Amino acid sequence: MPASRQYCYESPQVACYQSNQHFLSHEDAFPMPLARANQFNRHATVLIYLNSVDQGGSTCFDHLGVCVQPRQGRALLFFPAFADGRPDPRTLHTAVDAKDTKWVMQQWVARGYQLPGTVQPPPPPSLQASTSNSLPAQLASQPQPRSQSEGASVARKDLAARKGKDVKGKAAKVKRGFGK
Template identity: 35%
Template sequence: MNSETLLIEADRLVAAGQTGRAVSIVATAAEQGDVDALFRLASWNLTGGPVPRDLRQAREILRRAVAIGHVDAALLEIALTANGSGSPTSWHAARTLLAVAARSDPVAAQHMALLDAMRLTADGHPAAEPASARLATQPEIRHFPALLTREECAHLANAANDLLLPAGVVDPRTGRAITHPVRTSDAAVIGPMRESLVVRAINQRLATITATDIAQGEALTILRYRPGQQFRPHFDAIGNARNQRTKTVLIYLNEGFAGGETHFPKLGVTIRPKAGDAVSFTNTLADDTTDPQSLHAGLPVVQGVKWLATRWIRKRPFDAWTGPETQA
């Protein structure tokens, strides 16, 4: 049985509820050196299904796949090394792995070129504080012109392309996923398995401009708005959250569209998107309750397509694999 047939059969068994058999055939193939089976087994150990999540085990399996020459495994190992999944966080080690991968993989080489164009410290932090202007005091709203280059913006949009789905929310009455009643865009989440070293550097830049730890940030969310789509007036703070969303950063990834402004109706502040610009704002009062002045909206797109990246930042650092509301 070749790798493709084996993985199709494993998927069929998982769908049929025969997870034990699925794991057995993949694990056996992995032991025999099947690189695609190794990558699948590592992925299962990361996601926690159909086997229990084991980040260290995933890293060990992934290393075997990389040694055999699996390109996607190499990129995944780089991401996990940088964000500290299954091992201590190490920007230096991740960059070293990327340099090795870039010798033979054009995707890794592109990532390396983007990193080389950034002004970074040895640990991946911005070498200088980005310039900003204050647009409002309560809540504090700051505008960061040209925070990202156009190449970095394109990288984020491209990273989301194969993940985009209509924005959804869980209906509290039925527990089923339904269309988001407030946000009508398509959305993609760049989680720890997809956090390339370029995305990691950008996330660190967002932590720097908000004076927060990178581990306080939720996974970067990429949003695509087509004509007529919008994000109706809403608050980003969450009622009864254990670990409140205290800050938000929006990054405008493109131009060439009409509409789509970010509007704060209670403040009379409207921000016209410009590619590479970012806006940060606080969501809460001193007691962590929602600041009523933070009400904001993404106005409807009239023409063209708008791309936006959003980073919601929590009050305290959290484990990216268990989520911001999980208590230690």
């Protein structure tokens, strides 16, 4: 199983459809609850047609109105899931009834599911100019604001503390004094 956000190849498969065999409409990506449980989803599908088929057996995208007829050596690549792991419903597809025998190879590229709240990799060094690591020790040891508005209120409190004022009182006064 791939680690979080890592890509890996599933074992390739080969399928043979005889006359009247098909693969009903489906998405190759797993629904989110299953992707979370399995901790991966399918991000790329490669189909390689191993023989040419004149009648039947095409791969059709139900919502896109696109069908691909098997030709020996032809490859079909599509991306069943968005970058965040959600299935892309536009990739719903069907292998329509074969008439002539059809051989196809399926290869999926899976990616480890990124659990919400997991740590992002650090930005590249060129973007690391001002991280908390570069703050003076005294500031860096204080809890850092988590949002812009929280940041603004921390800054106001800090300023008020230095001026010996109470932020709430000052905000209320500004409100009451509207127009003065």
